[in-house]
Amino acid sequence: MTIESFDSSAELTDIVEALRRDGAVIVTGLIDSQNVDSVAAELRAPLDRSGLDGVSDFNGARTQRLDSSLVVAPSSAPLLEHDMAVALADAMLLPHAVTYQISSVNAIEVLPGETPQVLHRDDSPFPISMAGAELMIGVMWALDDFTQENGATRVVPGSHRFIRSWHVPPLDNWVQAVMPKGSALIYLGSTWHGSGGNRSNRARLGLITTYIVGWLRQEENQYLYNPPEVAARFSPRLRALLGYTCHGAGEDLLGSYSGDNPAWVSEPPEASWRVDRGQVAKKAQASS
Ligand SMILES: O=C(O)CCC(=O)C(=O)O
Numbered sequence: 028m029t030i031e032s033f034d035s036s037a038e039l040t041d042i043v044e045a046l047r048r049d050g051a052v053i054v055t056g057l058i059d060s061q062n063v064d065s066v067a068a069e070l071r072a073p074l075d076r077s078g079l080d081g082v083s084d085f086n087g088a089r090t091q092r093l094d095s096s097l098v099v100a101p102s103s104a105p106l107l108e109h110d111m112a113v114a115l116a117d118a119m120l121l122p123h124a125v126t127y128q129i130s131s132v133n134a135i136e137v138l139p140g141e142t143p144q145v146l147h148r149d150d151s152p153f154p155i156s157m158a159g160a161e162l163m164i165g166v167m168w169a170l171d172d173f174t175q176e177n178g179a180t181r182v183v184p185g186s187h188r189f190i191r192s193w194h195v196p197p198l199d200n201w202v203q204a205v206m207p208k209g210s211a212l213i214y215l216g217s218t219w220h221g222s223g224g225n226r227s228n229r230a231r232l233g234l235i236t237t238y239i240v241g242w243l244r245q246e247e248n249q250y251l252y253n254p255p256e257v258a259a260r261f262s263p264r265l266r267a268l269l270g271y272t273c274h275g276a277g278e279d280l281l282g283s284y285s286g287d288n289p290a291w292v293s294e295p296p297e298a299s300w301r302v303d304r305g306q307v308a309k310k311a312q313a314s315s
Pocket residue numbers: 086135137144167178179180181220221222223233
């Protein structure tokens with residue numbers, strides 16, 4: 028098994044088909060090196076200061092991490108609201124929800140000497156399983172070249188189809204998401220994966236953003252990390268993605284707000300972000 032790799036000009040329908048089939052795809056050439064370098068530069072000092080604060084069996088002993096890293100790396104905004112991330116989230120999540128939202132934003136730097144992370148699925152905090160419904164999609168942005176030696180993410184292709192149970196399924200058939208800097212590994216919340224060990228002499232930096240259906244609780248509290256005065260500086264699309272929008276309407280409304288300050292909090296999603304995504308969503312749905 029491999030993870031199918033596409034370049035950024037590939038047909039969206041082909042990428043969606045591979046993501047549905049394998050539970051993960053790579054898309055190369057999505058962000059230019061200047062943007063990658065700005066994000067990496069903004070992350071540097073906070074990673075060096077507190078990246079090892081969360082050391083644990085799961086996080087690893089030699090992996091630096093930052094939660095909600097948009098706060099310290101504003102240059103990552105274009106990644107979080109990237110057309111490709113949004114188009115693939117549209118295709119995977121909108122069949123099960125009216126909107127979706129960012130759940131977490133984590134910088135992950137695997138240092139030399141780190142051992143492979145335990146394989147896991149990112150949707151495990153949600154204690155439900157609905158046949159055929161994906162609740163989450165993750166995008167791992169490569170801020171360095173991801174190689175076999177430096178800890179490129181390990182993925183078990185097809186594992187999104189494993190049934191959910193207390194028993195760990197056979198996970199031997201993992202492959203690594205080897206990809207150049209500026210690419211993204213896009214994977215479903217149900218796909219088993221984890222970071223690789225770093226046998227090189229250089230660190231490997233990545234940024235994972237996860238998106239969940241709009242009716243679930245976000246893993247990180249985005250309203251506290253990005254309060255209204257901060258969110259006001261973001262685009263309407265990014266604000267909506269952070270959760271500053273409602274899910275549903277009428278009696279099914281979730282996340283309602285009837286105050287009038289700031290006015291954009293109560294904008295319906297159609298006014299802020301759905302319109303410009305309509306075409307890609309239609310195209311992706313046509314392929315399903
Ligand atoms: O760093 C990676 O390649 C993956 C990390 C990961 O899956 C996680 O920490 O949840």
